[in-house]
Amino acid sequence: MLTSIMEQLINGLRTGSIYALIALGYTMVYGIAKMINFAHGDIIMVGAYTLYIGIALLHLPVIPAMVLTAAVCSVLGMLIEKIAYKPLRKAPPLAVLITAIGMSYFLQSVALLIFSSTPIPFKSVINLNAVQIGTVNISGITIVTLAVTTVIMICLTLFINKTKAGSAMRAVSEDRGAAELMGINVNRTISMTFAIGSALAAVAGILYICQYQSLRPTLGALPGIKAFVAAVLGGIGSVPGAMLGGIVLGLIESLSKAYISTELADAIVFGVLVIVLLVRPSGLLGKKKLVKV
Amino acid sequence: MKKVVSVGLAAVMAVSVAACGGETAETTAAPETSAASGETAETQAEAADGMEEFVIGTTGPLTGSAASYGTSVKQGEEIAIQEINEAGGVKVGDTTYKLVLNFQDDEAKEDKAVTAFNTLVDAGMGAYIGAVTTGSCLAQTDLSYEANILQITPSASAEAVTTNPNVFRLCFTDPLQGEMIAQYVIDNGYESVAVLWNNADEYSAGIHDAFVECIENEDAGLLVADESFATGDVDFNTQLTQIKNSGAKLLFVPAYYGDVSYIVQQAKDAGMECDFIGSDGWDGILGQVTDSTLVEGAVFLSPFLATEDSAADFVSKYEAAYGATPDQFAADGYDCVYVIKAAMEQAGSVETDALVQAMTEITVDGLTGQVTFDASGEPTKSAKFVQIVNGEYTAM
Numbered sequence: 001m002l003t004s005i006m007e008q009l010i011n012g013l014r015t016g017s018i019y020a021l022i023a024l025g026y027t028m029v030y031g032i033a034k035m036i037n038f039a040h041g042d043i044i045m046v047g048a049y050t051l052y053i054g055i056a057l058l059h060l061p062v063i064p065a066m067v068l069t070a071a072v073c074s075v076l077g078m079l080i081e082k083i084a085y086k087p088l089r090k091a092p093p094l095a096v097l098i099t100a101i102g103m104s105y106f107l108q109s110v111a112l113l114i115f116s117s118t119p120i121p122f123k124s125v126i127n128l129n130a131v132q133i134g135t136v137n138i139s140g141i142t143i144v145t146l147a148v149t150t151v152i153m154i155c156l157t158l159f160i161n162k163t164k165a166g167s168a169m170r171a172v173s174e175d176r177g178a179a180e181l182m183g184i185n186v187n188r189t190i191s192m193t194f195a196i197g198s199a200l201a202a203v204a205g206i207l208y209i210c211q212y213q214s215l216r217p218t219l220g221a222l223p224g225i226k227a228f229v230a231a232v233l234g235g236i237g238s239v240p241g242a243m244l245g246g247i248v249l250g251l252i253e254s255l256s257k258a259y260i261s262t263e264l265a266d267a268i269v270f271g272v273l274v275i276v277l278l279v280r281p282s283g284l285l286g287k288k289k290l291v292k293v
Numbered sequence: 294m295k296k297v298v299s300v301g302l303a304a305v306m307a308v309s310v311a312a313c314g315g316e317t318a319e320t321t322a323a324p325e326t327s328a329a330s331g332e333t334a335e336t337q338a339e340a341a342d343g344m345e346e347f348v349i350g351t352t353g354p355l356t357g358s359a360a361s362y363g364t365s366v367k368q369g370e371e372i373a374i375q376e377i378n379e380a381g382g383v384k385v386g387d388t389t390y391k392l393v394l395n396f397q398d399d400e401a402k403e404d405k406a407v408t409a410f411n412t413l414v415d416a417g418m419g420a421y422i423g424a425v426t427t428g429s430c431l432a433q434t435d436l437s438y439e440a441n442i443l444q445i446t447p448s449a450s451a452e453a454v455t456t457n458p459n460v461f462r463l464c465f466t467d468p469l470q471g472e473m474i475a476q477y478v479i480d481n482g483y484e485s486v487a488v489l490w491n492n493a494d495e496y497s498a499g500i501h502d503a504f505v506e507c508i509e510n511e512d513a514g515l516l517v518a519d520e521s522f523a524t525g526d527v528d529f530n531t532q533l534t535q536i537k538n539s540g541a542k543l544l545f546v547p548a549y550y551g552d553v554s555y556i557v558q559q560a561k562d563a564g565m566e567c568d569f570i571g572s573d574g575w576d577g578i579l580g581q582v583t584d585s586t587l588v589e590g591a592v593f594l595s596p597f598l599a600t601e602d603s604a605a606d607f608v609s610k611y612e613a614a615y616g617a618t619p620d621q622f623a624a625d626g627y628d629c630v631y632v633i634k635a636a637m638e639q640a641g642s643v644e645t646d647a648l649v650q651a652m653t654e655i656t657v658d659g660l661t662g663q664v665t666f667d668a669s670g671e672p673t674k675s676a677k678f679v680q681i682v683n684g685e686y687t688a689m
Contacts, residue, residue, distance in 0.1 A: 003533065003538060004534065004538040006538075008535075013529055014530075067669050117357045117360075118357065119358055119551060121554065121580075123584065124583070132564075135474075139562035139563060205329070212527045212558075213558055213583050214549075214555065214581075222525070245421075253531075254530075258535055263492065
């Protein structure tokens with residue numbers, strides 16, 4: 001029983017840390033650009049297909065292929081912002097939201113046209129043996145996922161709090177107009193945020209296909225939605241909130257699937273979200289906003 | 294104003310690209326006649342060589358997660374139609390009919406299946422083979438009844454498929470598969486068995502229910518874990534961890550090969566060492582796993598095996614035409630065409646009522662064994678177990 005609980009907790013941590021990686025992209029973009037980038041989930045899909053092209057078609061070694069994946073996703077993230085979102089910066093939020101949804105469909109459909117909807121098997125590039133601790137078995141991909149996400153979260157926290165570019169990001173998210181007056185290049189800061197968020201999505205995409213080993217044009221949709229929920233749960237706009245939200249979501253999902261009911265797992269996840277939002281409308285770690293009239 | 298327009302354009306672009314990606318219909322006749330038959334052929338149209346054309350319609354997935362099934366059925370049908378047409382077509386009374394296949398992609402989705410079926414009716418289909426998958430087929434049976442067209446499904450195995458009198462089935466039913474696999478578990482002396490099934494799918498649920506009932510009638514303690522998932526799930530770690538810790542020696546997965554490919558991979562990652570057994574949806578699994586050792590030793594039910602002597606002629610034709618080894622779905626498609634030919638000859642007519650009447654009178658010696666049909670639309674035939682040995686499907 002103890003083994004089973006431990007293994008389920010590890011399952012939850014692994015899916016949760018992938019959700020957290022994706023949720024970081026949602027939350028950073030929301031903090032800076034005040035919009036929900038619904039195309040974010042599909043960046044994961046682009047990342048997964050890029051890795052597939054790099055390794056299976058161009059026969060690149062693993063590390064360059066991964067770097068290529070992160071670069072392609074960053075550039076794509078910046079391009080999407082420049083082409084689709086920047087012209088709408090002063091438009092009503094609803095217009096931006098619809099554009100983001102349109103962009104998501106656009107990316108999925110392009111992938112569908114190029115690769116068709118037949119799943120492509122892809123052999124994992126991360127081959128690490130499972131580790132046995134007592135009776136608990138931890139697979140290689142789980143160890144890699146947990147290690148990579150921990151390192152990324154530490155780096156990101158340091159970047160935001162300790163560097164000049166990080167300070168610029170925080171300043172823009174606090175008050176865009178004032179930041180501009182202080183001499184911060186707002187356009188560049190927004191581009192950088194999209195680039196970092198998309199690179200995180202690329203990492204999530206790599207981890208995702210190394211775990212599930214199969215590519216479909218819609219593979220980013222579900223983790224994208226789950227990660228959005230995680231970002232809201234943790235408090236959208238808050239970086240530590242996204243990390244916490246992702247991991248809490250993964251754990252709740254895994255434990256309710258294992259010990260309550262597989263069918264009810266999603267209902268329980270969203271039930272928890274509703275309760276949290278009723279008690280703390282700004283999410284677990286979100287800041288309360290005072291609106292001055 | 295400019296912004297509103299650009300938002301509108303973005304939305305329209307997204308929708309139109311989505312529409313392009315969704316539709317891939319295909320109209321094919323047997324390879325050597327495709328030039329003559331053209332895009333759509335009328336049932337009674339006079340063909341160039343003096344024979345009348347009889348259009349056999351089919352819908353099945355040519356793209357999507359179950360694409361292997363539809364592609365196989367289509368290719369099996371094409372081989373059968375080519376053979377029949379080369380041998381002089383089908384003689385019905387004084388008329389000789391040349392068979393023409395009109396195959397529509399339904400992506401194994403109910404809504405697409407309905408559209409695809411209506412397209413076939415509009416194209417003047419004489420008899421219908423399909424749908425390939427259970428969900429699509431259930432969405433079509435009332436339509437085919439209303440349109441009064443003989444329907445034979447090569448592979449939809451839910452019991453409800455054959456409710457209407459015009460619908461027949463070539464493959465065995467879900468409950469029968471569940472019972473046969475339960476019997477296999479009992480006969481092979483497994484002490485503990487777990488089942489992982491898709492509770493959002495009629496096919497999986499039908500097999501699961503019959504299996505569980507049979508196992509519990511034998512020995513209630515045998516079934517140590519009963520876990521489920523939903524269509525589209527890719528993460529089975531939670532369920533597999535429960536199954537692993539239940540100590541099951543055998544895992545039964547009644548599901549399609551797309552789901553199975555995720556399950557066997559994650560079972561290995563979780564350090565599971567139990568044996569696998571599957572339903573006929575496992576056929577095609579070797580094309581979807583990244584490493585065939587994942588399914589080494591797994592056993593599943595299948596009515597057809599390409600390595601058997603009786604299939605040699607079909608297999609060599611199929612390999613020459615498509616460069617692939619045929620699976621049970623190809624054989625099902627092939628047999629369905631011969632069943633329709635036999636029904637046409639027996640009925641002496643191409644009218645639906647006569648064809649339906651003739652279905653219960655014919656015996657067809659097909660690739661998937663000798664088959665007869667009863668009035669409820671069910672076939673009488675046998676099934677065999679197939680094991681994956683050294684990355685190949687082998688007979689047991």
